[in-house]
Amino acid sequence: MNVRIEWTYKKPKGIETTFHSEEMSVGQGILIAEDLDRTGRSKNLIFVDDLDRTWNLKELKQYMKGIETEPHNIVVYFDGGFDLSTKQSGLGCAVYYEQNNQNFRLRKNALVEELNTNNEAEYAALHLSLLELDLLGVHHLRVKFVGDSQVVINQLKGEWPCLEEELTKWADRIENKMYNMGIKPEYALISRKENREADRLASQALKEIEITSTSEVK
Known part of the structure; x- marks a missing residue:
């Protein structure tokens, strides 16, 4: 904040x-x-x-x-991948936060089948991170969301129009979730190389390797 x-x-x-x-x-x-x-x-x-x-x-x-006893100073990295041959999407997010004067990292991925494009997968990955933040009890805080999707970042920042119906639905779903949680978002666009942790989680999901972990960061 x-x-x-x-x-x-x-x-x-x-x-x-x-x-x-x-x-x-x-x-x-x-x-x-x-x-x-x-x-x-x-x-x-x-x-x-x-x-x-x-x-x-x-x-x-x-x-x-x-x-001090609650998660704060939160930075979220997210990424989504879509496999055209299988019509499956891999979602990944890495959440960094402070709690009790310690630094933590939460990693989560998911394999989903109801999406149709890579852009939808990117939006779904960000939404996955919000579900994890909700489970952590994150409310009424500023959160930084970092990704390599120009479409998602620029549309949520209001710099690009959202013309596709499915992407508009995802954007509305995310903004409504943030509103209900009291989250004040800040968005940052990085390269895919810089986003390799979230990218790897999404790729592992496509290989049906499930990741759910929380660890202390020294």
């Missing part, structure tokens, strides 16, 4: 003005807010997160202490 700070600055003679900061991490925001508080010239200081929720300093500190 990122926040921006809004506060009122008051001079000794009573002149006041309101300031708004740029978006920053919660940790940075707390440090800056504490420094502003020490000046004795700031008041009405609030934080506004990327879901437009407002917090005071005490509430935000309590929130940060609470999420």
Whole structure:
């Protein structure tokens, strides 16, 4: 989660003005807010997160202490592959997150038969990652989704139109799921080489090699 700070600055003679900061991490925001508080010239200081929720300093500190035991700082890599000869699709996702001051990686793949194109498989792989995030209890957080599909990334970012009916259905399904989970998505496009972990999971699914694992990352 990122926040921006809004506060009122008051001079000794009573002149006041309101300031708004740029978006920053919660940790940075707390440090800056504490420094502003020490000046004795700031008041009405609030934080506004990327879901437009407002917090005071005490509430935000309590929130940060609470999420230490929950998954946070989440990055999802996803990939899908379609085998034209078998009409099967392999889906793969790797979820990196922090919890209890430790780093973890969740890997999951799936073999499905009801899809018709590689682009559908890419969307389905992203949807698979959302189901895994839901099982982890991830809600009302910013999540970074990383993939090598220009179609999926650019359509979900709103930079490309979604003209195919089936892809529109997938995009709607994903956006509705994110809305219900309170997820604020951030999308990043990378090369297939950079996405090799998710690509390998999708390929293993097509070979009927099932992967479901969670491990600590040192």
